[in-house]
Amino acid sequence: MANPGSTFPIRLLPVLALTAALAACQPQAPVTQQDAATDTPAASGPFDGLAPGERINFQCNEVALGASASDGDAVRLSYSGQRLELPAIHSATGTRYADDQGNEMLIKDDGSGVLVLAGEQRRDCVRSDRASPWDIAADDGVTYRAVGQAPGWLVEVTEGEGDGASALTAHLDYGQRMLEVLDLQRDGDSFSGSTATGEGVELAVEERECVDPMSGERFRTAASLAVDGQQYEGCGSWLSAD
Numbered sequence: 580m581a582n583p584g585s586t587f588p589i590r591l592l593p594v595l596a597l598t599a600a601l602a603a604c605q606p607q608a609p610v611t612q613q614d615a616a617t618d619t620p621a622a623s624g625p626f627d628g629l630a631p632g633e634r635i636n637f638q639c640n641e642v643a644l645g646a647s648a649s650d651g652d653a654v655r656l657s658y659s660g661q662r663l664e665l666p667a668i669h670s671a672t673g674t675r676y677a678d679d680q681g682n683e684m685l686i687k688d689d690g691s692g693v694l695v696l697a698g699e700q701r702r703d704c705v706r707s708d709r710a711s712p713w714d715i716a717a718d719d720g721v722t723y724r725a726v727g728q729a730p731g732w733l734v735e736v737t738e739g740e741g742d743g744a745s746a747l748t749a750h751l752d753y754g755q756r757m758l759e760v761l762d763l764q765r766d767g768d769s770f771s772g773s774t775a776t777g778e779g780v781e782l783a784v785e786e787r788e789c790v791d792p793m794s795g796e797r798f799r800t801a802a803s804l805a806v807d808g809q810q811y812e813g814c815g816s817w818l819s820a821d
Contacts (some may be wrong), residue, residue: 616793619721624648625674625686635686636710639702641794643711646684648750655683656694659796660713660724660816663696676721699797717818723784725802727813729792734782734815747772747780749804751811758806780807789814 625635626648634645634657646655652667654676665676665684673687681697692704716724716735723736734749745763747770750756760772760780768784782804789801791814798814805811 587628625690634710634714636707637692637694638707638709639692639704640676642694642702642796643707643709643713644694644704645711645714646686654684657714657717658711659798660717660797660818662819696797713818721818723815723817725782725784725800725804725813725815726791727802727804728791730811732811732813734802734805736782736801738765745770747782749780749806751806773801778807779805784815 605818623637625646626633629635631721632647634647637644642658647655647657649655649664654665654667656663658709663682665678665682667674667676669675673685673692675683675685677683681695682767683693684696684821685693687693690706694702694704696702713724720737721735724733726733730751731753732749732751734747736745736747738745745765747760747763750757751758755757758774758778758780759775763770763772768786770782771780773779782802784801785801786799787801789798791798796814798816800815800817802813802815803810804813
């Protein structure tokens with residue numbers, strides 16, 4: 580005689596199969612917009628979370644670059660004392676900005692970038708914690724800044740209101756020598772004055788393209804600094820804090 584309990588699994592199997600089939604036929608709850616937003620985060624731009632005018636800093640080979648959001652979807656680039664605004668254009672590889680002059684900046688999703696300035700080679704960019712010295716000088720109110728090589732030197736001019744309110748600071752001979760002119764006089768694009776120890780200083784600015792022989796950076800002006808007859812040649816830019 581068969582064991583009555585042995586028929587239980589056999590009779591239960593069709594019931595389980597029917598229950599599973601009915602469950603599969605039930606309509607599924609639609610995916611709501613909230614669910615979709617949770618599953619797929621919205622894309623973020625490179626300047627999301629930054630205060631207005633706050634820069635992202637890049638090192639693009641030899642060029643220190645600052646990038647900040649401008650009106651609309653444009654980007655404002657600052658480099659070597661110069662300003663450049665580029666509109667956003669469609670890109671599948673990141674956020675791309677370009678104009679019809681051949682200038683282009685691509686900010687990739689991983690934070691790196693590519694910079695192309697009109698007529699120059701492509702530069703690969705990486706994020707940097709250090710702001711461009713040209714941006715720092717502009718933020719500090721410097722009017723004009725120039726650098727030169729062999730021996731390395733730099734000069735910064737700050738202009739104020741009224742006679743004697745302008746000053747010049749220079750670091751010469753690879754930073755081994757520093758001088759300051761507090762009573763600086765301007766004549767056109769030239770500056771002159773004397774240090775506290777009587778050294779005569781003259782700075783002449785010429786509006787023409789100038790290429791730094793060490794870094795390859797291009798500037799819009801050439802600078803000639805004379806200190807007691809010793810001549811220093813270099814390149815520079817008029818600065819603006821906007």
